[in-house]
Amino acid sequence: MTLIRRLCAGTCAIALVAGFGTAGAYAQSTETNTEENASDDTITITGSRIRRSNATAAIPVQVLNAQAVQETGSVDVGEIVTQIPGVNYDLSPENTGLSVQNPGLSTVNLRRLGGDRTLTLIDGRRAVSNAGNGERVSLDTIPSGFIDSIEVTTGGASAIYGSDAIAGVVNVILKDDWEGFEVNMRYGEAEASGEEETNIDLTWGRNFAGGRGNFLLGFSYEEEGAIFADETRPDSILAVNWSEPGDEGNFNDETILPGCDNSGRFCINPTGSAYLPGGKFESDDAWNVDGVWFNDQSLLPNDGRTSAEAWETYPDGFNDRIGRTLSPEYEIYTLAAKTDFELSPNISIFFDGLYTELETMTRNAPEIATDGDTFALLDANGMAMRDADGRVITDELRQIASSHPFIHPAVQETRVGAVAWDRRFTEIGWDDKINERNTLRTAFGFEGDIWGDWEWTLYGTYGRFEQTQTTPNELNLRNINFALDVESDGGSGFQCADAGARADGCVPLDIFGTNSISEPAADYIRYTAVLEQERTQKTFAGSMNGDLFQLPAGMVKTAFGFEYREEDQKTSGQDGDLLLVTTTTAVPDIEAGFDVTEVYGEIDIPVLDTLSAQLALRVADYSTVGEVVSYNVGGSWFPTDDIRFRAQYSRSQRAPTLTEFFSPPRGDFDSLDDPCSGLNADGTGITAPAGSDASTATIAANCLAEAGIQAYFANPDNAGQPFEGDGSVRGPNQGNSNLTEETADTFTAGFVLTPSAIPNLTVIVDYYDIKVEDAIGSIETQLTADLCYTAADYPDNRFCNVITRNGNSGEIAEVINQVENLNELVAEGIDAAIDYEWEFGFAPGEFDINVIYTHYLENSFTFQGLNGPEEEEQLGQIDNPEDEYRAKLGYSIGDFRATWTALYRSGGVDDLDVADDAPDYFKAGSQTFHNLYLSYVLRDEPRVRLYGGVNNVFDEIGPLIPSGLDAGSSRNIVSSLNDTEGREFFAGISARW
Structure with missing residues (x-):
C-alpha cells in the first residue's frame, strides 16, 4: 500500500502553510484601504486554506484590489500583474511573435523560474491550460472588469496547491455575491502607431429567494489593433545586426557604435536578408557575369552602379523587418456566470462558469526557399516514406534547368548549366498566424458549515481549451519543384512537364524578378497549414477547515482535504504527412494524459501569545512519476504590536507536463x-x-x-x-519519458513593521532563497x-x-532539444515594500504612496556538462535585471483621484561570459516608465465615474536590441526593457445602478 493510500485510509496528515515565510512576502494588501485592513472578519488568503483574521494574517501576499487594477491604466491582466516586481512575463503578446504554437498568449513567470513553475488560479481553483505545450493559463482569457482582486504569493506553495506552485501562485479572484448593473467603456490610442484599444464590460447581479441566492452575469468585449514595424517605430525597421564589423558602409551612421572600424570590435552593423523578392541566383554571385551582378529582369544593377561586384547582404539585402507585428491584433469575447443558493442554513450550492473566445493575428515576413531545401517523399497514399530505421526519406528543391524558358535570353548567352537560386515569395503573401482560442471553465459544488465553526466544501470542475491555428501563406516545396520543371505546351505557351502535376493544377512558375509569379502559380504553390490543439481538465475535490482545540495561547486551527485531477491533451495537424512537404514548422500529433490523486493538511499552532508555528503536508500520486511529497515548516513571532517576524522552509515539487513527458520532436x-x-x-x-x-x-x-x-x-x-x-537550424523540442519530478527547497525570512507612532505606515522586508533540483529544461x-x-x-x-x-x-x-532533469535553478533575493497614507495640515486632500522593490542576489542554472557541473549565471543580463521597483503616488480629494506610477528595471549586458573578456560588449541602460491615471466621480446614485490618463507619459521605447544578441531579435525593440506601444492616451466611463 502506498503512503498516499495509507493516508487516505487512515488519518490525513494535518499541517499548515507557514504564511509568513512565503518568498516575495508582502503582508496585508498594500492596495486596500485602512478600514478593510482593520477588519476582524476571518477570510481565506492565497497561500493557506485556513481562515484567518485579515488584521493579523501572516500570509505574505501582494494584493491588488479592483481599484488598484483600474489605476494601472491597463485592461490587459498580464500587463497589470507584471507591474509587480518579481512577476515577469513568461509568454507575452510581444515575445511570442515567432512562436510556433503560442502566438499572442499572456502568461506570467514568478522569480524568473519559468511559467510552468508558476501556478495561476481562478477563485482559488486550478484552471485549464491555454497552451498545448505547457501548463500555462493565459491571463488575457480573464477580463479585468470582472476582477475583484489579484493575489500573488511567491515561493514554494506545493504543499497547499500541488504541482507547479514552485515559484508561487497568482490567484485571480472574480466578483461574487454582487448586486446591481454596471457598464464600463474604455478607449485608448497609441500616439505613434495609432493602434486603438476598445473595451466594454457589462456586469449584472441580483439576489433572489429573499436573499438566499445570488446570480451574477457578465459580458466583456475587448479589441486591440496590431502594432507593426514601420516608420512610426523607426528602431523596429533598422536592418542591423550585432556582430564583428565587416564593411562598415553607410547604412545608418547613428546606429554604428564607436570603434566599429577597428578589427575585432563588436558593433551594430547594417545587414539585410539574403532572400530577395525578385530572387537571387548563381549563389552569392547572382548573375555576376560580364558586369551583370544582379538580375532584376532588366539585368541592370539595382542602385545605379555599373561595375561588377559580389553580392553582399548590405547594401544589396532585403529589409525583412518592415511590416512585422511588434504586438498582435486581437479580439476577445467573454461571458461569465456565477450563482449560489442556500439550500438550508448550513448548506449552499454554487456554480461558476467562464467562457472566452480569443482571436489573435501575428505577422512575419513572407516565406523563403532555396534550392537544396529538403522535404519528405510521399507515397501514393500521401504518407511519408521512411527507411529501415524509421527516418523520413527526403527529396530536395532542385536547381533550375538551363533550358528553362523564363531565363532571360541575355543571361543564356553568358552562362551554362543549371541555375542555383533562392528567393522570398512575396507574391504568396505575409506569413500570418491566425489563432482562434476558445476556453470554457466551470465549477459546481456544495459548501457549508458543521459543528458550529467547521466549514467544508465539495466541488468538481471541468475545463476545456480549443485552439485552431491557421497559417495561410506557407509554401508547398514539392509543388515548387513541379512548377519549375517547364516545357512547351506545343503551341506558343508553356506547361508543367509532369502530367500528374498538371492534372493537380500545376502552373509554370517564373521566379525571375519581383512580382514575376502569376496569381494562378501562386495559388498552386501556396499551402494553408492548420494546427488544432485541445486541453481538458477534470477535478473532484473536497476540504474542511476549522478549530481543533484550545491551547493556553489560543485556538489550534486546521484545514485538510483531497483532490483528484485528470489532464488530457491532443494536438493534431489537418493534413498529416502533407505538412512535411511544406515550409510549415510541423508540430507532431500528440494524444496524452495523466491523473493524480492528492491529500493535504495544514495546522496552525499558537505556541505562545506572540509565537505560532505552522506546518503543511501534501502527498500526491501521479500516473507518470509516482508518489510525490511536499511540505512547509514555518513560524511567526509578534514581540510587539509594531513588528512581526516570520520564517519558513518549504519543499515543493513539480511533475513534468504532458508535453515534457510525452512529446515527439516538435518543429522549431x-x-x-x-x-x-x-x-x-x-x-x-x-x-x-x-x-x-x-x-x-x-x-x-x-x-x-x-x-x-x-x-x-x-x-x-x-x-x-x-x-x-x-x-538558422532546425531545433525541434522533444519530450522525455524518463523525467522525474523537480524538487524545490525554499527558505524565506522577513518582518512586517507597522509602527504605532506613525499611523498608516507599513514596511515589509523579506529574504528568499529558492533552489530547484532536477529542474526540467533543455540546453539551448x-x-x-x-x-x-x-x-x-x-x-x-x-x-x-x-x-x-x-x-x-x-x-x-538539426539540433534536437530534448528536455532532461538539469542540476539546479537558483533564485535568491530581497523584497521590500512601503505603504503609507497621510495628510498635510496646510493642504486639502489625502496622499498615499506604495513602493514595491525587488533586488535579486542570484539567478542561475546548473547542468551536468562534459567535465562536471556547468553553471550559467544570468543575473545582470538584459532580461535578468538585478533591480526592479514599482512606485505609486496617489492623491485624493473629494470625488477626484490622481495617481502617478513609475516602473523601473535596471539594465545589463547581453552575455556575461563575453562581457568578462570584452568590457565594451553590448550593454543596455536602465529603463523607467511613467503612467498617469485620473478619475472623477460625477454622481453617487447611480454612481458615474469618468477616468483617463496616459500610459508611458514620456514615450520611452527602450533601447535598440538587435538580432545577433542573446536578448535581441529581428524586431529590435521587443524585450523586457522595451515598450513597443509607447505613449498611450486613454479615457473611459463607468456607471453602476
Missing part, C-alpha cells in the same frame, strides 16, 4: 553560430566560443572529422574558401553545439548525439 528553428565556422581545410581559422577554454586545435580536429565538412572541402567550387555554417541549441565541438571525447558524448549535419554542405541541419 534556432539561430546558431556554428563552432566550425571560419574553418579552413588546413585546420586554421577557428576561434573558441565565448567563455570556452577549449583549444582551437581540438575544435578544428573535431570539425574536420565531420563527413559533411570533409565533403565541403572536397568540392572544387569551395577551393580556398573557409567553411561558413552560421544561420548554441550551447549544445559548443559543448560538442569543444569536447575532448568528441563525438562520443550526449551533446554530439543530438546534432545532425548535411552530408554535402556540412551545415548543421
Whole structure:
C-alpha cells in the first residue's frame, strides 16, 4: 500500500502553510484601504486554506484590489500583474511573435523560474491550460472588469496547491455575491502607431429567494489593433545586426557604435536578408557575369552602379523587418456566470462558469526557399516514406534547368548549366498566424458549515481549451519543384512537364524578378497549414477547515482535504504527412494524459501569545512519476504590536507536463553560430566560443572529422574558401519519458513593521532563497553545439548525439532539444515594500504612496556538462535585471483621484561570459516608465465615474536590441526593457445602478 493510500485510509496528515515565510512576502494588501485592513472578519488568503483574521494574517501576499487594477491604466491582466516586481512575463503578446504554437498568449513567470513553475488560479481553483505545450493559463482569457482582486504569493506553495506552485501562485479572484448593473467603456490610442484599444464590460447581479441566492452575469468585449514595424517605430525597421564589423558602409551612421572600424570590435552593423523578392541566383554571385551582378529582369544593377561586384547582404539585402507585428491584433469575447443558493442554513450550492473566445493575428515576413531545401517523399497514399530505421526519406528543391524558358535570353548567352537560386515569395503573401482560442471553465459544488465553526466544501470542475491555428501563406516545396520543371505546351505557351502535376493544377512558375509569379502559380504553390490543439481538465475535490482545540495561547486551527485531477491533451495537424512537404514548422500529433490523486493538511499552532508555528503536508500520486511529497515548516513571532517576524522552509515539487513527458520532436528553428565556422581545410581559422577554454586545435580536429565538412572541402567550387555554417537550424523540442519530478527547497525570512507612532505606515522586508533540483529544461541549441565541438571525447558524448549535419554542405541541419532533469535553478533575493497614507495640515486632500522593490542576489542554472557541473549565471543580463521597483503616488480629494506610477528595471549586458573578456560588449541602460491615471466621480446614485490618463507619459521605447544578441531579435525593440506601444492616451466611463 502506498503512503498516499495509507493516508487516505487512515488519518490525513494535518499541517499548515507557514504564511509568513512565503518568498516575495508582502503582508496585508498594500492596495486596500485602512478600514478593510482593520477588519476582524476571518477570510481565506492565497497561500493557506485556513481562515484567518485579515488584521493579523501572516500570509505574505501582494494584493491588488479592483481599484488598484483600474489605476494601472491597463485592461490587459498580464500587463497589470507584471507591474509587480518579481512577476515577469513568461509568454507575452510581444515575445511570442515567432512562436510556433503560442502566438499572442499572456502568461506570467514568478522569480524568473519559468511559467510552468508558476501556478495561476481562478477563485482559488486550478484552471485549464491555454497552451498545448505547457501548463500555462493565459491571463488575457480573464477580463479585468470582472476582477475583484489579484493575489500573488511567491515561493514554494506545493504543499497547499500541488504541482507547479514552485515559484508561487497568482490567484485571480472574480466578483461574487454582487448586486446591481454596471457598464464600463474604455478607449485608448497609441500616439505613434495609432493602434486603438476598445473595451466594454457589462456586469449584472441580483439576489433572489429573499436573499438566499445570488446570480451574477457578465459580458466583456475587448479589441486591440496590431502594432507593426514601420516608420512610426523607426528602431523596429533598422536592418542591423550585432556582430564583428565587416564593411562598415553607410547604412545608418547613428546606429554604428564607436570603434566599429577597428578589427575585432563588436558593433551594430547594417545587414539585410539574403532572400530577395525578385530572387537571387548563381549563389552569392547572382548573375555576376560580364558586369551583370544582379538580375532584376532588366539585368541592370539595382542602385545605379555599373561595375561588377559580389553580392553582399548590405547594401544589396532585403529589409525583412518592415511590416512585422511588434504586438498582435486581437479580439476577445467573454461571458461569465456565477450563482449560489442556500439550500438550508448550513448548506449552499454554487456554480461558476467562464467562457472566452480569443482571436489573435501575428505577422512575419513572407516565406523563403532555396534550392537544396529538403522535404519528405510521399507515397501514393500521401504518407511519408521512411527507411529501415524509421527516418523520413527526403527529396530536395532542385536547381533550375538551363533550358528553362523564363531565363532571360541575355543571361543564356553568358552562362551554362543549371541555375542555383533562392528567393522570398512575396507574391504568396505575409506569413500570418491566425489563432482562434476558445476556453470554457466551470465549477459546481456544495459548501457549508458543521459543528458550529467547521466549514467544508465539495466541488468538481471541468475545463476545456480549443485552439485552431491557421497559417495561410506557407509554401508547398514539392509543388515548387513541379512548377519549375517547364516545357512547351506545343503551341506558343508553356506547361508543367509532369502530367500528374498538371492534372493537380500545376502552373509554370517564373521566379525571375519581383512580382514575376502569376496569381494562378501562386495559388498552386501556396499551402494553408492548420494546427488544432485541445486541453481538458477534470477535478473532484473536497476540504474542511476549522478549530481543533484550545491551547493556553489560543485556538489550534486546521484545514485538510483531497483532490483528484485528470489532464488530457491532443494536438493534431489537418493534413498529416502533407505538412512535411511544406515550409510549415510541423508540430507532431500528440494524444496524452495523466491523473493524480492528492491529500493535504495544514495546522496552525499558537505556541505562545506572540509565537505560532505552522506546518503543511501534501502527498500526491501521479500516473507518470509516482508518489510525490511536499511540505512547509514555518513560524511567526509578534514581540510587539509594531513588528512581526516570520520564517519558513518549504519543499515543493513539480511533475513534468504532458508535453515534457510525452512529446515527439516538435518543429522549431534556432539561430546558431556554428563552432566550425571560419574553418579552413588546413585546420586554421577557428576561434573558441565565448567563455570556452577549449583549444582551437581540438575544435578544428573535431570539425574536420565531420563527413559533411570533409565533403565541403572536397568540392572544387569551395577551393580556398573557409567553411561558413552560421544561420538558422532546425531545433525541434522533444519530450522525455524518463523525467522525474523537480524538487524545490525554499527558505524565506522577513518582518512586517507597522509602527504605532506613525499611523498608516507599513514596511515589509523579506529574504528568499529558492533552489530547484532536477529542474526540467533543455540546453539551448548554441550551447549544445559548443559543448560538442569543444569536447575532448568528441563525438562520443550526449551533446554530439543530438546534432545532425548535411552530408554535402556540412551545415548543421538539426539540433534536437530534448528536455532532461538539469542540476539546479537558483533564485535568491530581497523584497521590500512601503505603504503609507497621510495628510498635510496646510493642504486639502489625502496622499498615499506604495513602493514595491525587488533586488535579486542570484539567478542561475546548473547542468551536468562534459567535465562536471556547468553553471550559467544570468543575473545582470538584459532580461535578468538585478533591480526592479514599482512606485505609486496617489492623491485624493473629494470625488477626484490622481495617481502617478513609475516602473523601473535596471539594465545589463547581453552575455556575461563575453562581457568578462570584452568590457565594451553590448550593454543596455536602465529603463523607467511613467503612467498617469485620473478619475472623477460625477454622481453617487447611480454612481458615474469618468477616468483617463496616459500610459508611458514620456514615450520611452527602450533601447535598440538587435538580432545577433542573446536578448535581441529581428524586431529590435521587443524585450523586457522595451515598450513597443509607447505613449498611450486613454479615457473611459463607468456607471453602476
